[in-house]
Amino acid sequence: MTTFSWEDFVGVLKNTDIEFHHLKLVQLAQAILESGRGSSDLFRLHGNPFGMKYRREMCGVAIPIQYSAHDGEDVYCKFDTLQDAVDGYWVFIDRPIYSGWRTSVATEADYIDFIAFAGYVGGDDAAKQHYVTKVTNLFGEAATLLGSNPAAQPGATWNKNGVLLEIGHGVTPSGGMDPGAIGINPKNEYELNKIAAIAAQRLIRQAGVPCDLTDAVASLRSLGERAAGYDVFCSIHHNSASAPAQGAEVLVCKSKSDPDDLQLSAMMSAEIAAELGIRDRIAGGRDPRLHLGILKGAESTDVRVSVLAELYFIHVPIPDVVDWSTRGGEAVARAILKWLAANP
Ligand SMILES: [Zn+2]
Incomplete structure (x- = not known):
């Protein structure tokens, strides 16, 4: 036959x-x-x-x-x-x-x-x-x-399931709504997290790397555990503070991060800061290691790297938050693609 x-x-x-x-x-x-x-x-x-x-x-x-x-x-x-x-x-x-x-x-x-x-x-x-x-x-x-992917690398730059992006905040396990930080701009943090995550996903997929989004209802730890099987896990957020501040920072798990996580944190923080023309708080000396349940969950899996990005602060006036979050999300994507290319 x-x-x-x-x-x-x-x-x-x-x-x-x-x-x-x-x-x-x-x-x-x-x-x-x-x-x-x-x-x-x-x-x-x-x-x-x-x-x-x-x-x-x-x-x-x-x-x-x-x-x-x-x-x-x-x-x-x-x-x-x-x-x-x-x-x-x-x-x-x-x-x-x-x-x-x-x-x-x-x-x-x-x-x-x-x-x-x-x-x-x-x-x-x-x-x-x-x-x-x-x-x-x-x-x-x-x-x-089909031979029509100019962005494709000669060899794949990921070796598991690619990238999982988590949209910070949203519907809570009890069915309520957690908007995240409210800020003083027309959109709340959750809405902006979603805009940034979708922009990041688009760019990562354009480069030929698989990328999933999760906007799931779960405890922080079990949200992080969804990172199992992926190369990269990134939870997407926007920051706010009681004092005037502006800048980008990308955080890692305090107890379980390794040099790879710290490398991605530095790359991503720099990429976002350069894109938005704001301060890179990680390069500025902020310790990225923080006790974060979601990253603790992620780091308990076989994920290669996991970070939490705070794109910029929303309690200060921003000319156009949709534009900033879209570009911030694209910067997250570029940093992830660079990290994958540097760590095949
Ligand atoms: Zn947040």
């Missing part, structure tokens, strides 16, 4: 003209996820890297095959050729269940969001969101395979 090769599939996809060229990245990212990089039997034996079930509209391009996947036995598409598989994916997407998908193609993220919630994956909203996150995290790898 002939089996299909993953390299052949990537080659065929690369050489196929599709309606929206930029969506090839999503098509490949889904294939990476659904087929385990070409390792599933559904792909190897039946040429279907997308985990697509058989539907009658597929009759011109695929034949039905009984197949047992992780979610039980069902009828899936079997393709004769990898070109049929690549083309068949778009036949599948052109079915009525996804009608309107062409209105959600401005970005790769818009498209995967649309088809996931339209029914590409089953389950509740959380399951669909989880799928979107997993596919989005593979955009960098897909871009590298």
Whole structure:
């Protein structure tokens, strides 16, 4: 029996003209996820890297095959050729269940969001969101395979699950809302933490490094324990004080930090300070080691480094907090990418 090769599939996809060229990245990212990089039997034996079930509209391009996947036995598409598989994916997407998908193609993220919630994956909203996150995290790898990722390094700079960013404050374990520091600017700390984390995630993913966000409801220690399996954990905050102050600081766990944590703390604090034109409080002599439950939790895992960033102080007037937090978040991302590149 002939089996299909993953390299052949990537080659065929690369050489196929599709309606929206930029969506090839999503098509490949889904294939990476659904087929385990070409390792599933559904792909190897039946040429279907997308985990697509058989539907009658597929009759011109695929034949039905009984197949047992992780979610039980069902009828899936079997393709004769990898070109049929690549083309068949778009036949599948052109079915009525996804009608309107062409209105959600401005970005790769818009498209995967649309088809996931339209029914590409089953389950509740959380399951669909989880799928979107997993596919989005593979955009960098897909871009590298398509030869279109200028930011990609020759070798991967992470060796676990990449980066986990934690949005400081928000919903509390008891269901209340902790806004963090209030400051005197139009947005509270939690809102700004979220803006910064999303900006950081975007930049890290653009560099081809997987990056997840957590905005979870949990105790500080167990929030930190989510760092398990990642290379980098960074909790994102904004500072405030009773006396006038401005500057950036990046903190580490007092009892469990090591030279790697201190190195990232220094790099990140410098990066944020330079970006925002404010004082680098760590370079200025502030001891970054503090008793922080969240970092204690993180350091109890196998995470390589964990820090808590206080981007800037919000109890003093800031010309544009959205701009500052976006740029501060991007500085966090650059520091993380630099640290990963320096510590492969
Ligand atoms: Zn905070």
